[in-house]
Amino acid sequence: MDQQQLFAKMGLAGWNTQIAHAEKVFNAFTDEQFYTVVAPGKNRIIYLYGHLAAYHDALKETLGLGKASQPELYEVFLKNADNDKAEFPSLAELKNFWQSVHAELNELFVNLPATEWFKRHNAMTDEDFEKDPSRNRLSVLLSRANHVAYHIGQVNLVKPLVA
Amino acid sequence: MDQQQLFAKMGLAGWNTQIAHAEKVFNAFTDEQFYTVVAPGKNRIIYLYGHLAAYHDALKETLGLGKASQPELYEVFLKNADNDKAEFPSLAELKNFWQSVHAELNELFVNLPATEWFKRHNAMTDEDFEKDPSRNRLSVLLSRANHVAYHIGQVNLVKPLVA
DSSP states (O other): OOHHHHHHHHHHHHHHHHHHHHHHHHHTSOTGGGGSBSSTTSOBHHHHHHHHHHHHHHHHHHHTSOOOSOGGGHIIIIISOOOTTOOOOOHHHHHHHHHHHHHHHHHHHHHSOHHHHTSBOTTSOHHHHHHOTTSBHHHHHHHHHHHHHHHHHHHTTSOOOOO | OOHHHHHHHHHHHHHHHHHHHHHHHHHTSOTGGGGSBSSTTSOBHHHHHHHHHHHHHHHHHHTTSOOOSOGGGHIIIIISOOOTTOOOOOHHHHHHHHHHHHHHHHHHHHHSOHHHHTSBOTTSOHHHHHHOTTSBHHHHHHHHHHHHHHHHHHHTTSOOOOO
């Protein structure tokens, strides 16, 4: 294993840990619980579920590895906070969306040669990347793993009911 | 910059981002607010503050880079959840503790040669490390950065009062 493969493995391991944890946490809730807030006046679980799925749908484009499959969800889950008037897809639709986004990312990631992780991502110019090659695709993945952890800390405040 | 230096820089950048964010979030609270819970029945802010500081104090030992300065705090902040009977140091003492732990880590980290980040940490045997060299010091740092994000997501549910 060369150095780039080693580091790609480390970054992916961290990402996979966070996604597996998120799935375990979300999947423990009853359908009704998805509509409860994580704390008084704060986001509902379903919003955070859609927020992470939509953000990861967008991640394909940020990494320059694919197209978002449901960019129409950015409006409700990325551009706006949770609110009473928000119209979400059904929970069943969101569960399919989550599953397909993460399956697609997994497929892309396991097949990506390690060298590709160290190339620039689409939110950077060539000049900026030349100045700072640490801001590569893998650094985006590390940052997204932190973002998952941030919200799972919130969702985990709600104790799952036995279905 | 060689590959190891590049990876170490990426890992440290993620860690530093999380610590800076944590400090910004905690420092926005009034002293009284530190004693409020992040959600009904959940940890108080001061517990999570002490939890992160004590965990990072222990990080020096996990990485094999130094000794914990206040291991007596493990009992209240790592081995036990927050509770009514918990006896915490004063907030002023905890603020000093946080500051000194992170200043010491920063000093250790900026002076650590990149090659050292890819050696095994103290929670692993030589044999295990030979089987999986991705479980190195830097992977611990990546995991700790996720842990900071997890709890800051919770603390951030409390809106700071203007002091």
